[in-house]
Amino acid sequence: MRWDVVWNNFDYFLRGSLTFNSQTMSFEGQLGGLALAVVLAALGILGAFWLGLAAGLMRLSRRFWVKAIAVIYIEIVRGTPLLMLIFWFYFLAPILLGTAVPEFQSTLIAFIIFTGAYVGEIVRAGVAALPRGQMEAARGTGLSHFQAMRLVVLPQALRNMIPSFVNQFVSLTKDTSLASIIGVNELTNTATQVNNRTMNAPFEIFITIAVLYFLVCWVLTAISRRLEKHLARYQARGR
Amino acid sequence: MKYNFDWSVVLTGEYHQWLVDGFWLTLKISAISIVLAMALGTLVAVLRMTKVKACVWFSLAFTEFFRNTPLLVQIYFWYFGSFVLLPEAVNKWLYKQDFEFASGVIALTVYTAAFIAEEIRAGIFAIPKNQLEASRATGLSFIQAYRYVILPQAFRIIIPPLISQFLNLIKNSSLVMTIGVMDLTYMARQIESHTFRGFEAFTAATAIYICISLVVSLTINVYNKHFLRQIKY
Numbered sequence: 001m002r003w004d005v006v007w008n009n010f011d012y013f014l015r016g017s018l019t020f021n022s023q024t025m026s027f028e029g030q031l032g033g034l035a036l037a038v039v040l041a042a043l044g045i046l047g048a049f050w051l052g053l054a055a056g057l058m059r060l061s062r063r064f065w066v067k068a069i070a071v072i073y074i075e076i077v078r079g080t081p082l083l084m085l086i087f088w089f090y091f092l093a094p095i096l097l098g099t100a101v102p103e104f105q106s107t108l109i110a111f112i113i114f115t116g117a118y119v120g121e122i123v124r125a126g127v128a129a130l131p132r133g134q135m136e137a138a139r140g141t142g143l144s145h146f147q148a149m150r151l152v153v154l155p156q157a158l159r160n161m162i163p164s165f166v167n168q169f170v171s172l173t174k175d176t177s178l179a180s181i182i183g184v185n186e187l188t189n190t191a192t193q194v195n196n197r198t199m200n201a202p203f204e205i206f207i208t209i210a211v212l213y214f215l216v217c218w219v220l221t222a223i224s225r226r227l228e229k230h231l232a233r234y235q236a237r238g239r
Numbered sequence: 240m241k242y243n244f245d246w247s248v249v250l251t252g253e254y255h256q257w258l259v260d261g262f263w264l265t266l267k268i269s270a271i272s273i274v275l276a277m278a279l280g281t282l283v284a285v286l287r288m289t290k291v292k293a294c295v296w297f298s299l300a301f302t303e304f305f306r307n308t309p310l311l312v313q314i315y316f317w318y319f320g321s322f323v324l325l326p327e328a329v330n331k332w333l334y335k336q337d338f339e340f341a342s343g344v345i346a347l348t349v350y351t352a353a354f355i356a357e358e359i360r361a362g363i364f365a366i367p368k369n370q371l372e373a374s375r376a377t378g379l380s381f382i383q384a385y386r387y388v389i390l391p392q393a394f395r396i397i398i399p400p401l402i403s404q405f406l407n408l409i410k411n412s413s414l415v416m417t418i419g420v421m422d423l424t425y426m427a428r429q430i431e432s433h434t435f436r437g438f439e440a441f442t443a444a445t446a447i448y449i450c451i452s453l454v455v456s457l458t459i460n461v462y463n464k465h466f467l468r469q470i471k472y
Contacts (some may be wrong), residue, residue: 079452080445081413083424084285091437170307177309181417188312192307195319202319208307210316217307 006208009194013209016185032185034212040108040186041173044222045165047112048172052119053160057149059124070120083178086110090182093160107179115172122168126155126161160231165222170217187212245371249443259444261426268340268422269409272347276408277401279348280355285385287360298356305353311414313350316419318342340402343415351408359399362393399459407456410448424446 006013012224016032060068077085089106101109138148145199180189191209195202247253287298305313311424318339322330333341366389394401416425427444431437 045250075453075456079410079449081410081448082446083413083416084427084441084445086430087424087431088441091431092441095438106286140424141377165419174309178309178414186311191312192315203316203321203323206312206316206320208314210304213309213312214304215308218303221303221307 001197002205002206005198005201006204007195009190010208012194013187013190013212018188030185033190034187034216036175036194037179037186037188037213038216039174040104040111040179041169043108044115044172044176045169046110047108048115048119048168049165051116055116055120056123056127059120060127067172074117074120077114078121082110083085083112083181084173085114086178089113091110096204099178103182103184104180107182107184111172111175114175115168118168119165122161122164123157126157126164129160130157135154163224163228166220166227170220170224173217173220174213199239240294242438244439245436246439248430248434249439253409254434254436257422257426257430258440258447261421262447263407264284264421265412265423268343268347268415268420269405271413272344272412273405273408275344275348276351276355279352281390283352283356284359285390288355288363288385289381293361301352301470302356305350306357309348310346310411311417314343314414314418317346337421342418343412343420343433346413347408347412350389350411351404354404354407355401358397358404359393360399362397363389365396366392369448394433396467399463402455402459402462406452409451409455412438413448 013033015035017029018027018035020030021028021031052159055070055073058066061067061070065154080202086107088103089110090103093101093106109167134156135148135153138152143151163191176186177188179186180192183189185193187209195205243310249258283298286294287302289295322338323331323344325333370386370388370392374388375381379387412422413424416422416428419425423427423444427440430440434440
């Protein structure tokens, strides 16, 4: 067993080549490893939240064409493997835009578009799970549809959706490993680099990064479970 | 944007054949993994239901660990990392086999089994507890009771979520391209690098994946409409 290989590169797994130079008082190198994976997942879920909110609300709309756009977007993205989407943005953005998009940005866009579709379904289910009376009563007090949604329905629905968002964040954290395929230097990529360089400790290296991912995701799952129990008590239910 | 579409690349000729081959390989690796994952998932779910502490702990650790680590890392682990633990002779034999395909199947099976186990467990919980007690009282053993009474009912309830797990597996199978299994995604990528016809190749591959997914979700809807309503406890 060559655990020393893992130990020597542990810093690199955690934060890439980023180091703090105490002489010049500045950061040097590139952020990578687990830190970059978490940054990627956090930015991804942030973007996907707004996109998913829009998609979910559009899917609930009564206007046919608004609903159709959302349905097409959600069905297409949910039927496509994430890896395929990453390739779409990485290989075809240059053709569409005329310039190459850096790997980090192009995977981030792919993550946001991919997760947005799933968040859209979460939002739709969350709003649909509220009693219809909430919307009707809010409209009855003179609020417009948009106001009723923003001030009455969404605050309740979103709170009930928090556990689902955490689960989506967990699954996005795992999915950030795919960014390594087009060369973003996140945790999986640092591992394959170290593996290619050392060649003698593949078992130890991949077990270590699996455990690193596991720790992050497992803590988040545990939080989500607690939230689910906690929020269930306050849930307004339909029917 | 200046781009001349040339759909003939993916509709006829050698590259078309590549896509067809990739499609069949995707179906093949998915089908094998689905069957194995169902078997392993059922085993893990039932182990969790036993009263033996070791079995329960094993099952819990299995599902938690494999659900919370990325599939890609698992694929790399089985492909690069696992075989170093085996004896030299076994390794030599393994290299003569289709080792990429085998590690892909193992990774997809184990990863999906962890998710399937949770679904099956939910299905078992949906069956009233006295069903087990009653069947034990008629003289069936624990295994017989599960085999003849509990599992057949549980499976009927969880068919929709199980099917969507199968769909996830088919989409996840695109990751095995990273270790050189020539599936649909691998072929699309290959055509892109050979002909620079990325648009056509990726569109064709994406369309195939979406068709599979639409067929599957249609099946779930039909099942929900016609069969799920009749199941009552």
